[in-house]
Structures are given as structure tokens and as C-alpha cells.
Amino acid sequence: MINKITIQNFKSIKDRVEIDLKPITLLFGPNSAGKSTVVQAIHYMKEILERNNTDPGKTDLGGEAIELGGFANLVHRTEGDPENHYKYVPIIIGFEITDELYPNDHGLLAQGEYDVNTGSVSMRVYYIEVSIEWDDNAGKPIAKKYDVHINNEFIGRIEMDGWSVDDSGEEEGSNKWTLLTFMVKTPKFKISKLNFNHPLLTWEGNYWLEEGEEEPKHKLKDIIEEIPNNLIDTEDGDINLFVYYNENSFPKRPFEIHFEDLLEQSLGPDEILSQSATAVDSIDGVHLNRTLSQIFYTPIRMLKDMLNDFCYIGPIRTIPERNFNPERFPILGRWSDGLGAWDLIYRKYKSDEESDKAFLKDVNEWMERLDTGYSVIVKEYKEIDIDNPIIMGIDAQGRLLDDSEDIRRSFEEIPSQIHFQLFEQKNRIYVSSKDIGSGIAQVLPIVVGMVDWERKFLTVEQPELHIHPALQQKLADMLIALTNEDRFILLETHSEHIMLRLLRRIEETTENELEKPEYALKHEDVSIVYVNPTEKGVEMKQLPIDETGEFTHQWPRGFFTERAEDLL
Numbered sequence: 001m002i003n004k005i006t007i008q009n010f011k012s013i014k015d016r017v018e019i020d021l022k023p024i025t026l027l028f029g030p031n032s033a034g035k036s037t038v039v040q041a042i043h044y045m046k047e048i049l050e051r052n053n054t055d056p057g058k059t060d061l062g063g064e065a066i067e068l069g070g071f072a073n074l075v076h077r078t079e080g081d082p083e084n085h086y087k088y089v090p091i092i093i094g095f096e097i098t099d100e101l102y103p104n105d106h107g108l109l110a111q112g113e114y115d116v117n118t119g120s121v122s123m124r125v126y127y128i129e130v131s132i133e134w135d136d137n138a139g140k141p142i143a144k145k146y147d148v149h150i151n152n153e154f155i156g157r158i159e160m161d162g163w164s165v166d167d168s169g170e171e172e173g174s175n176k177w178t179l180l181t182f183m184v185k186t187p188k189f190k191i192s193k194l195n196f197n198h199p200l201l202t203w204e205g206n207y208w209l210e211e212g213e214e215e216p217k218h219k220l221k222d223i224i225e226e227i228p229n230n231l232i233d234t235e236d237g238d239i240n241l242f243v244y245y246n247e248n249s250f251p252k253r254p255f256e257i258h259f260e261d262l263l264e265q266s267l268g269p270d271e272i273l274s275q276s277a278t279a280v281d282s283i284d285g286v287h288l289n290r291t292l293s294q295i296f297y298t299p300i301r302m303l304k305d306m307l308n309d310f311c312y313i314g315p316i317r318t319i320p321e322r323n324f325n326p327e328r329f330p331i332l333g334r335w336s337d338g339l340g341a342w343d344l345i346y347r348k349y350k351s352d353e354e355s356d357k358a359f360l361k362d363v364n365e366w367m368e369r370l371d372t373g374y375s376v377i378v379k380e381y382k383e384i385d386i387d388n389p390i391i392m393g394i395d396a397q398g399r400l401l402d403d404s405e406d407i408r409r410s411f412e413e414i415p416s417q418i419h420f421q422l423f424e425q426k427n428r429i430y431v432s433s434k435d436i437g438s439g440i441a442q443v444l445p446i447v448v449g450m451v452d453w454e455r456k457f458l459t460v461e462q463p464e465l466h467i468h469p470a471l472q473q474k475l476a477d478m479l480i481a482l483t484n485e486d487r488f489i490l491l492e493t494h495s496e497h498i499m500l501r502l503l504r505r506i507e508e509t510t511e512n513e514l515e516k517p518e519y520a521l522k523h524e525d526v527s528i529v530y531v532n533p534t535e536k537g538v539e540m541k542q543l544p545i546d547e548t549g550e551f552t553h554q555w556p557r558g559f560f561t562e563r564a565e566d567l568l
Contacts, residue, residue, distance in 0.1 A: 007093055014078075023485060024483055046307045056070065071132070091131070144160040311335050317442045340445070481518045
């Protein structure tokens with residue numbers, strides 16, 4: 001799960017801010033305060049991780065709803081800053097994530113965290129932070145620095161260390177063997193810091209080994225010390241260990257450092273040839289690669305996997321046309337205007353998977369519980385042109401259709417069409433989404449996104465748009481019922497009705513007064529953040545809640561004074 005997001009120098013945010021994420025997180029604040037900035041920072045990080053896109057305009061998920069405008073537009077700026085201000089200020093984005101450790105996540109870092117006898121696992125908390133900076137040599141921004149903390153303590157850093165060729169175009173170093181010919185103008189990265197005093201790096205053995213595998217002979221620092229010119233300052237953990245050429249600082253795959261190559265780069269080809277053996281034992285080398293992978297690759301892989309489950313629903317959800325044609329293949333960007341929800345209903349309807357058969361039923365159950373007054377119906381039909389031979393009782397070859405079996409086969413050859421309808425429960429009639437108010441079209445994508453368990457991280461801007469207050473309250477109940485510690489939702493909203501219902505359920509849970517157990521909600525599962533614009537940039541004020549559903553701090557600027565009346 002993503003526990004926290006850190007942002008600095010990004011759009012309206014200047015100074016470092018932290019946003020705690022819980023199963024249900026609400027961002028409140030005035031218009032244009034910077035609430036959307038948090039959502040856009042998530043989009044930006046996803047673009048970097050999945051597409052190496054550090055200079056995005058439109059994003060893969062944002063559709064028409066999000067236009068980032070490129071790196072120059074993303075860097076925070078104030079009045080008086082020069083036009084090229086973006087070239088001198090880094091954007092910093094960090095994520096704190098938590099996940100279980102498993103036996104296959106072994107190596108020097110796993111000591112004390114996996115019990116071989118009981119098979120029990122523990123949780124490891126990673127905090128990763130990426131610094132994106134403009135590079136004149138590349139003519140674009142690069143994620144130049146990548147820091148990792150584990151269990152709230154810094155453990156290591158990878159940062160850019162020049163290029164595969166220098167500014168003059170000559171190959172770096174005096175020997176051409178130091179670089180491969182295809183590495184032209186590629187950023188070069190090194191591990192520049194390792195905290196050798198981190199509890200997870202003070203292993204003395206007793207770590208998880210595969211069957212028949214030998215233990216490494218040395219501590220991590222001892223292994224690195226055997227590589228000439230790589231350990232700079234033992235006390236500060238400063239090292240100079242080349243690791244890869246890459247577009248950005250974080251690794252794409254587990255480490256595969258070949259120590260013979262490192263020795264060649266440190267000593268030169270003539271000296272390495274005179275040595276009878278490499279300085280690093282092969283067993284130690286295997287464990288070092290695993291350990292570095294656990295430090296640097298595992299958390300970035302975990303974050304990428306978590307952001308793969310990220311689904312964004314924008315503030316304006318489109319009402320499908322009468323002849324709406326759903327996409328047969330998932331396009332996540334279509335969720336931004338809500339059409340991805342209708343696409344998903346279609347794919348579930350056409351799916352042969354048993355688990356998909358009840359999907360539309362589950363959606364309609366929540367549409368009923370929300371008192372929308374409508375349910376979604378999928379009609380499948382065949383469209384026949386009046387000139388089609390079947391109208392004349394003949395097939396495409398002009399042969400007479402003699403019996404019902406011939407007619408059935410001819411009909412099967414005609415492509416099927418899908419038509420979405422809404423069943424109005426009050427008048428018992430079928431209508432198009434174009435025939436009713438926009439509120440239903442606004443709420444349906446949220447319902448579909450919540451019912452779809454594949455969406456583990458759902459973000460919605462202005463969920464209350466065109467929705468009656470009573471429905472907003474019931475929407476809050478749905479959020480409670482369908483979120484948990486592995487599945488969470490982030491709302492950018494102005495709705496006091498959603499917030500008040502959440503606070504009420506917290507109180508009812510504490511007092512054992514819930515009408516339905518599924519609406520149980522603990523105060524630690526809700527994060528309410530007030531986005532406060534100031535002259536120095538945006539502040540993110542966490543508003544703590546106690547077990548009675550009361551704020552422990554005064555609400556800024558007297559917002560939502562009706563809260564006390566609702567909870568009395």
C-alpha cells in the first residue's frame with residue numbers, strides 16, 4: 001500500500017509537503033488551491049516509471065482531463081522568476097510504501113525478517129524519493145537522484161555521474177574497452193551512498209539461502225572494499241560504485257554487476273590481466289547483487305506495480321451517446337471522462353469468466369442501494385439492412401432459406417451490436433443515458449470503479465458533481481464498504497456531506513450503533529487533508545480525527561460548521 005506522498009517544487013507546491021494516504025483520503029480546500037496538484041504528481045510519477053517520460057504533456061491515464069504542459073510548466077515558480085527558472089530547480093517526489101516480505105525476497109537484506117521455521121513474514125516500509133532535474137546536455141529533464149529509506153532509516157542513493165560520452169563527443173576514459181559502442185549519450189549512474197550501519201546491512205550470516213547455496217564470507221562493506229577505488233568514506237558511507245547506463249536513476253531490473261568489469265574500469269586492462277583471480281569471491285558477488293537489488297530495485301518495482309493499479313476518474317464524466325460504441329480492449333485513459341466504466345461493463349458482459357458474470361449485478365445492487373432509481377441494462381442485438389437477402393428469405397448466395405435452422409445460421413453471420421440502456425424503476429421503462437439528468441452518468445463510473453476489484457488505487461476528482469446530497473452520503477457508505485487496507489481511494493472534493501457521513505460512521509463504530517456492520521469505519525482508516533494556499537506556496541494540513549469522529553484540531557477558516565449539528 002502507498003502510505004504517504006511527498007512533493008516539493010511541483011506546480012503550486014514549493015516547500016516540501018507530505019500527504020498521508022489511508023484507505024479513504026479526502027483532499028479539501030478552496031478552488032485553485034492545489035488539490036489537483038497531488039493527483040497530478042501521481043500521474044507524473046507513473047509517466048516516469050512506465051514510460052521514462054520526464055517531460056509529459058498529456059498523460060497515459062489523464063485523457064483530456066489532464067494536460068501537464070511539460071517539465072517547464074511543472075516546476076514551481078513565482079512572480080519574478082526568470083523564464084529558464086525550471087533549469088535550476090529540481091522536482092522532488094517521494095512515496096512511502098509497505099508490503100509483505102516473502103521467502104523468495106532473500107539475500108543479505110532479509111536477515112531477521114523471514115522465519116524459516118514458521119514461514120512467517122513481516123512488513124517492510126520503504127520510502128523512495130526521486131529528484132528530477134533539467135539537463136542541458138540532454139535537452140530534457142532526467143531523474144538524476146534516487147534515494148531509498150527502509151524502516152524509516154536512509155539506506156542508499158543512486159545518482160547520475162556523467163555520460164557514456166563526454167561533452168566533446170569522445171569516449172569517456174582513455175581506453176575504448178570501457179564502453180560499448182551502442183552506449184552513446186546515455187546517462188551514467190553510480191551508487192554514491194550506502195548506509196553500512198543500517199540494521200539490515202549489519203548481517204553476520206543466518207540469512208535465507210537456497211538449498212545447497214553457500215554463505216557469503218564477508219559483510220557488504222567488506223565486499224565493496226575489495227573493489228579498488230569504490231569505497232571513499234567508510235564513516236559517511238560515500239562510495240563510487242558504477243552500476244549502469246540508463247535513462248533515469250532507478251533500476252529497470254535486478255542488479256547484475258560483473259565484478260571483473262568493475263575491476264577493469266578501476267585498474268585498467270593491463271593490470272587486470274596480470275591478476276590470477278578476481279578480488280571478489282563469486283558467492284559474495286551473488287549476494288551483493290541480491291542485496292543491492294533488494295535495496296534499490298525491489299521498492300521501485302513495488303511502486304510501479306501499485307501504480308499499475310492506479311485508476312483516475314476526472315471531474316467531468318461524459319454521458320454516452322445513444323449509439324455509444326464501447327472499446328473492446330482496455331484503454332485506461334478512457335476512465336478520465338468515465339467512458340472506461342461503460343467499456344468495462346461491456347467487457348465483463350462479453351467475458352466467459354465465471355467471476356465476471358455477476359459484475360453487472362453487483363453494479364446494479366449498488367445503484368439501488370444509492371437510491372439512484374436506475375439500473376444498467378446491456379442489450380445485445382443484430383442490425384439488419386432492409387436490402388439484406390435474409391429479408392427476402394434467401395441467403396447471401398441467393399439460395400432459399402427452407403427451415404428455421406437455415407434462418408438461424410444466416411442470422412448468426414450478422415455481427416452483434418451492443419446497446420446500453422437504463423431501466424427507470426419508478427415508471428418501469430427503458431431509457432437512454434441521454435434521456436435523464438447528468439447525475440447518474442456522474443456517479444456510475446465511481447460505482448463501477450469501486451465494484452471492480454482490479455482497481456486497487458482509485459482517484460476521483462469532484463465525486464459530488466451533479467449529485468444530490470443524500471446520494472453523496474450514501475456514496476460515502478459505499479466507499480467504506482468497498483475499501484480496505486489493500487484497496488484505497490483518494491477523493492479531491494468539496495463535499496461536506498461525504499465527510500460528515502464518514503465522521504458519523506466513525507462515531508457509530510466506536511459506540512456500537514451501526515445499522516450495518518459493513519459500514520464500520522475506524523478513525524485511523526481516514527485521512528482528511530486541507531489544502532491551504534499561502535503566499536509562499538501550498539500547505540497540506542492534516543486534520544486528525546479521534547475515535548468519536550471529532551476533529552482534534554480546529555477546521556481552517558471555519559469550513560463546514562454544520563459538522564457539529566450533523567453529529568449531535
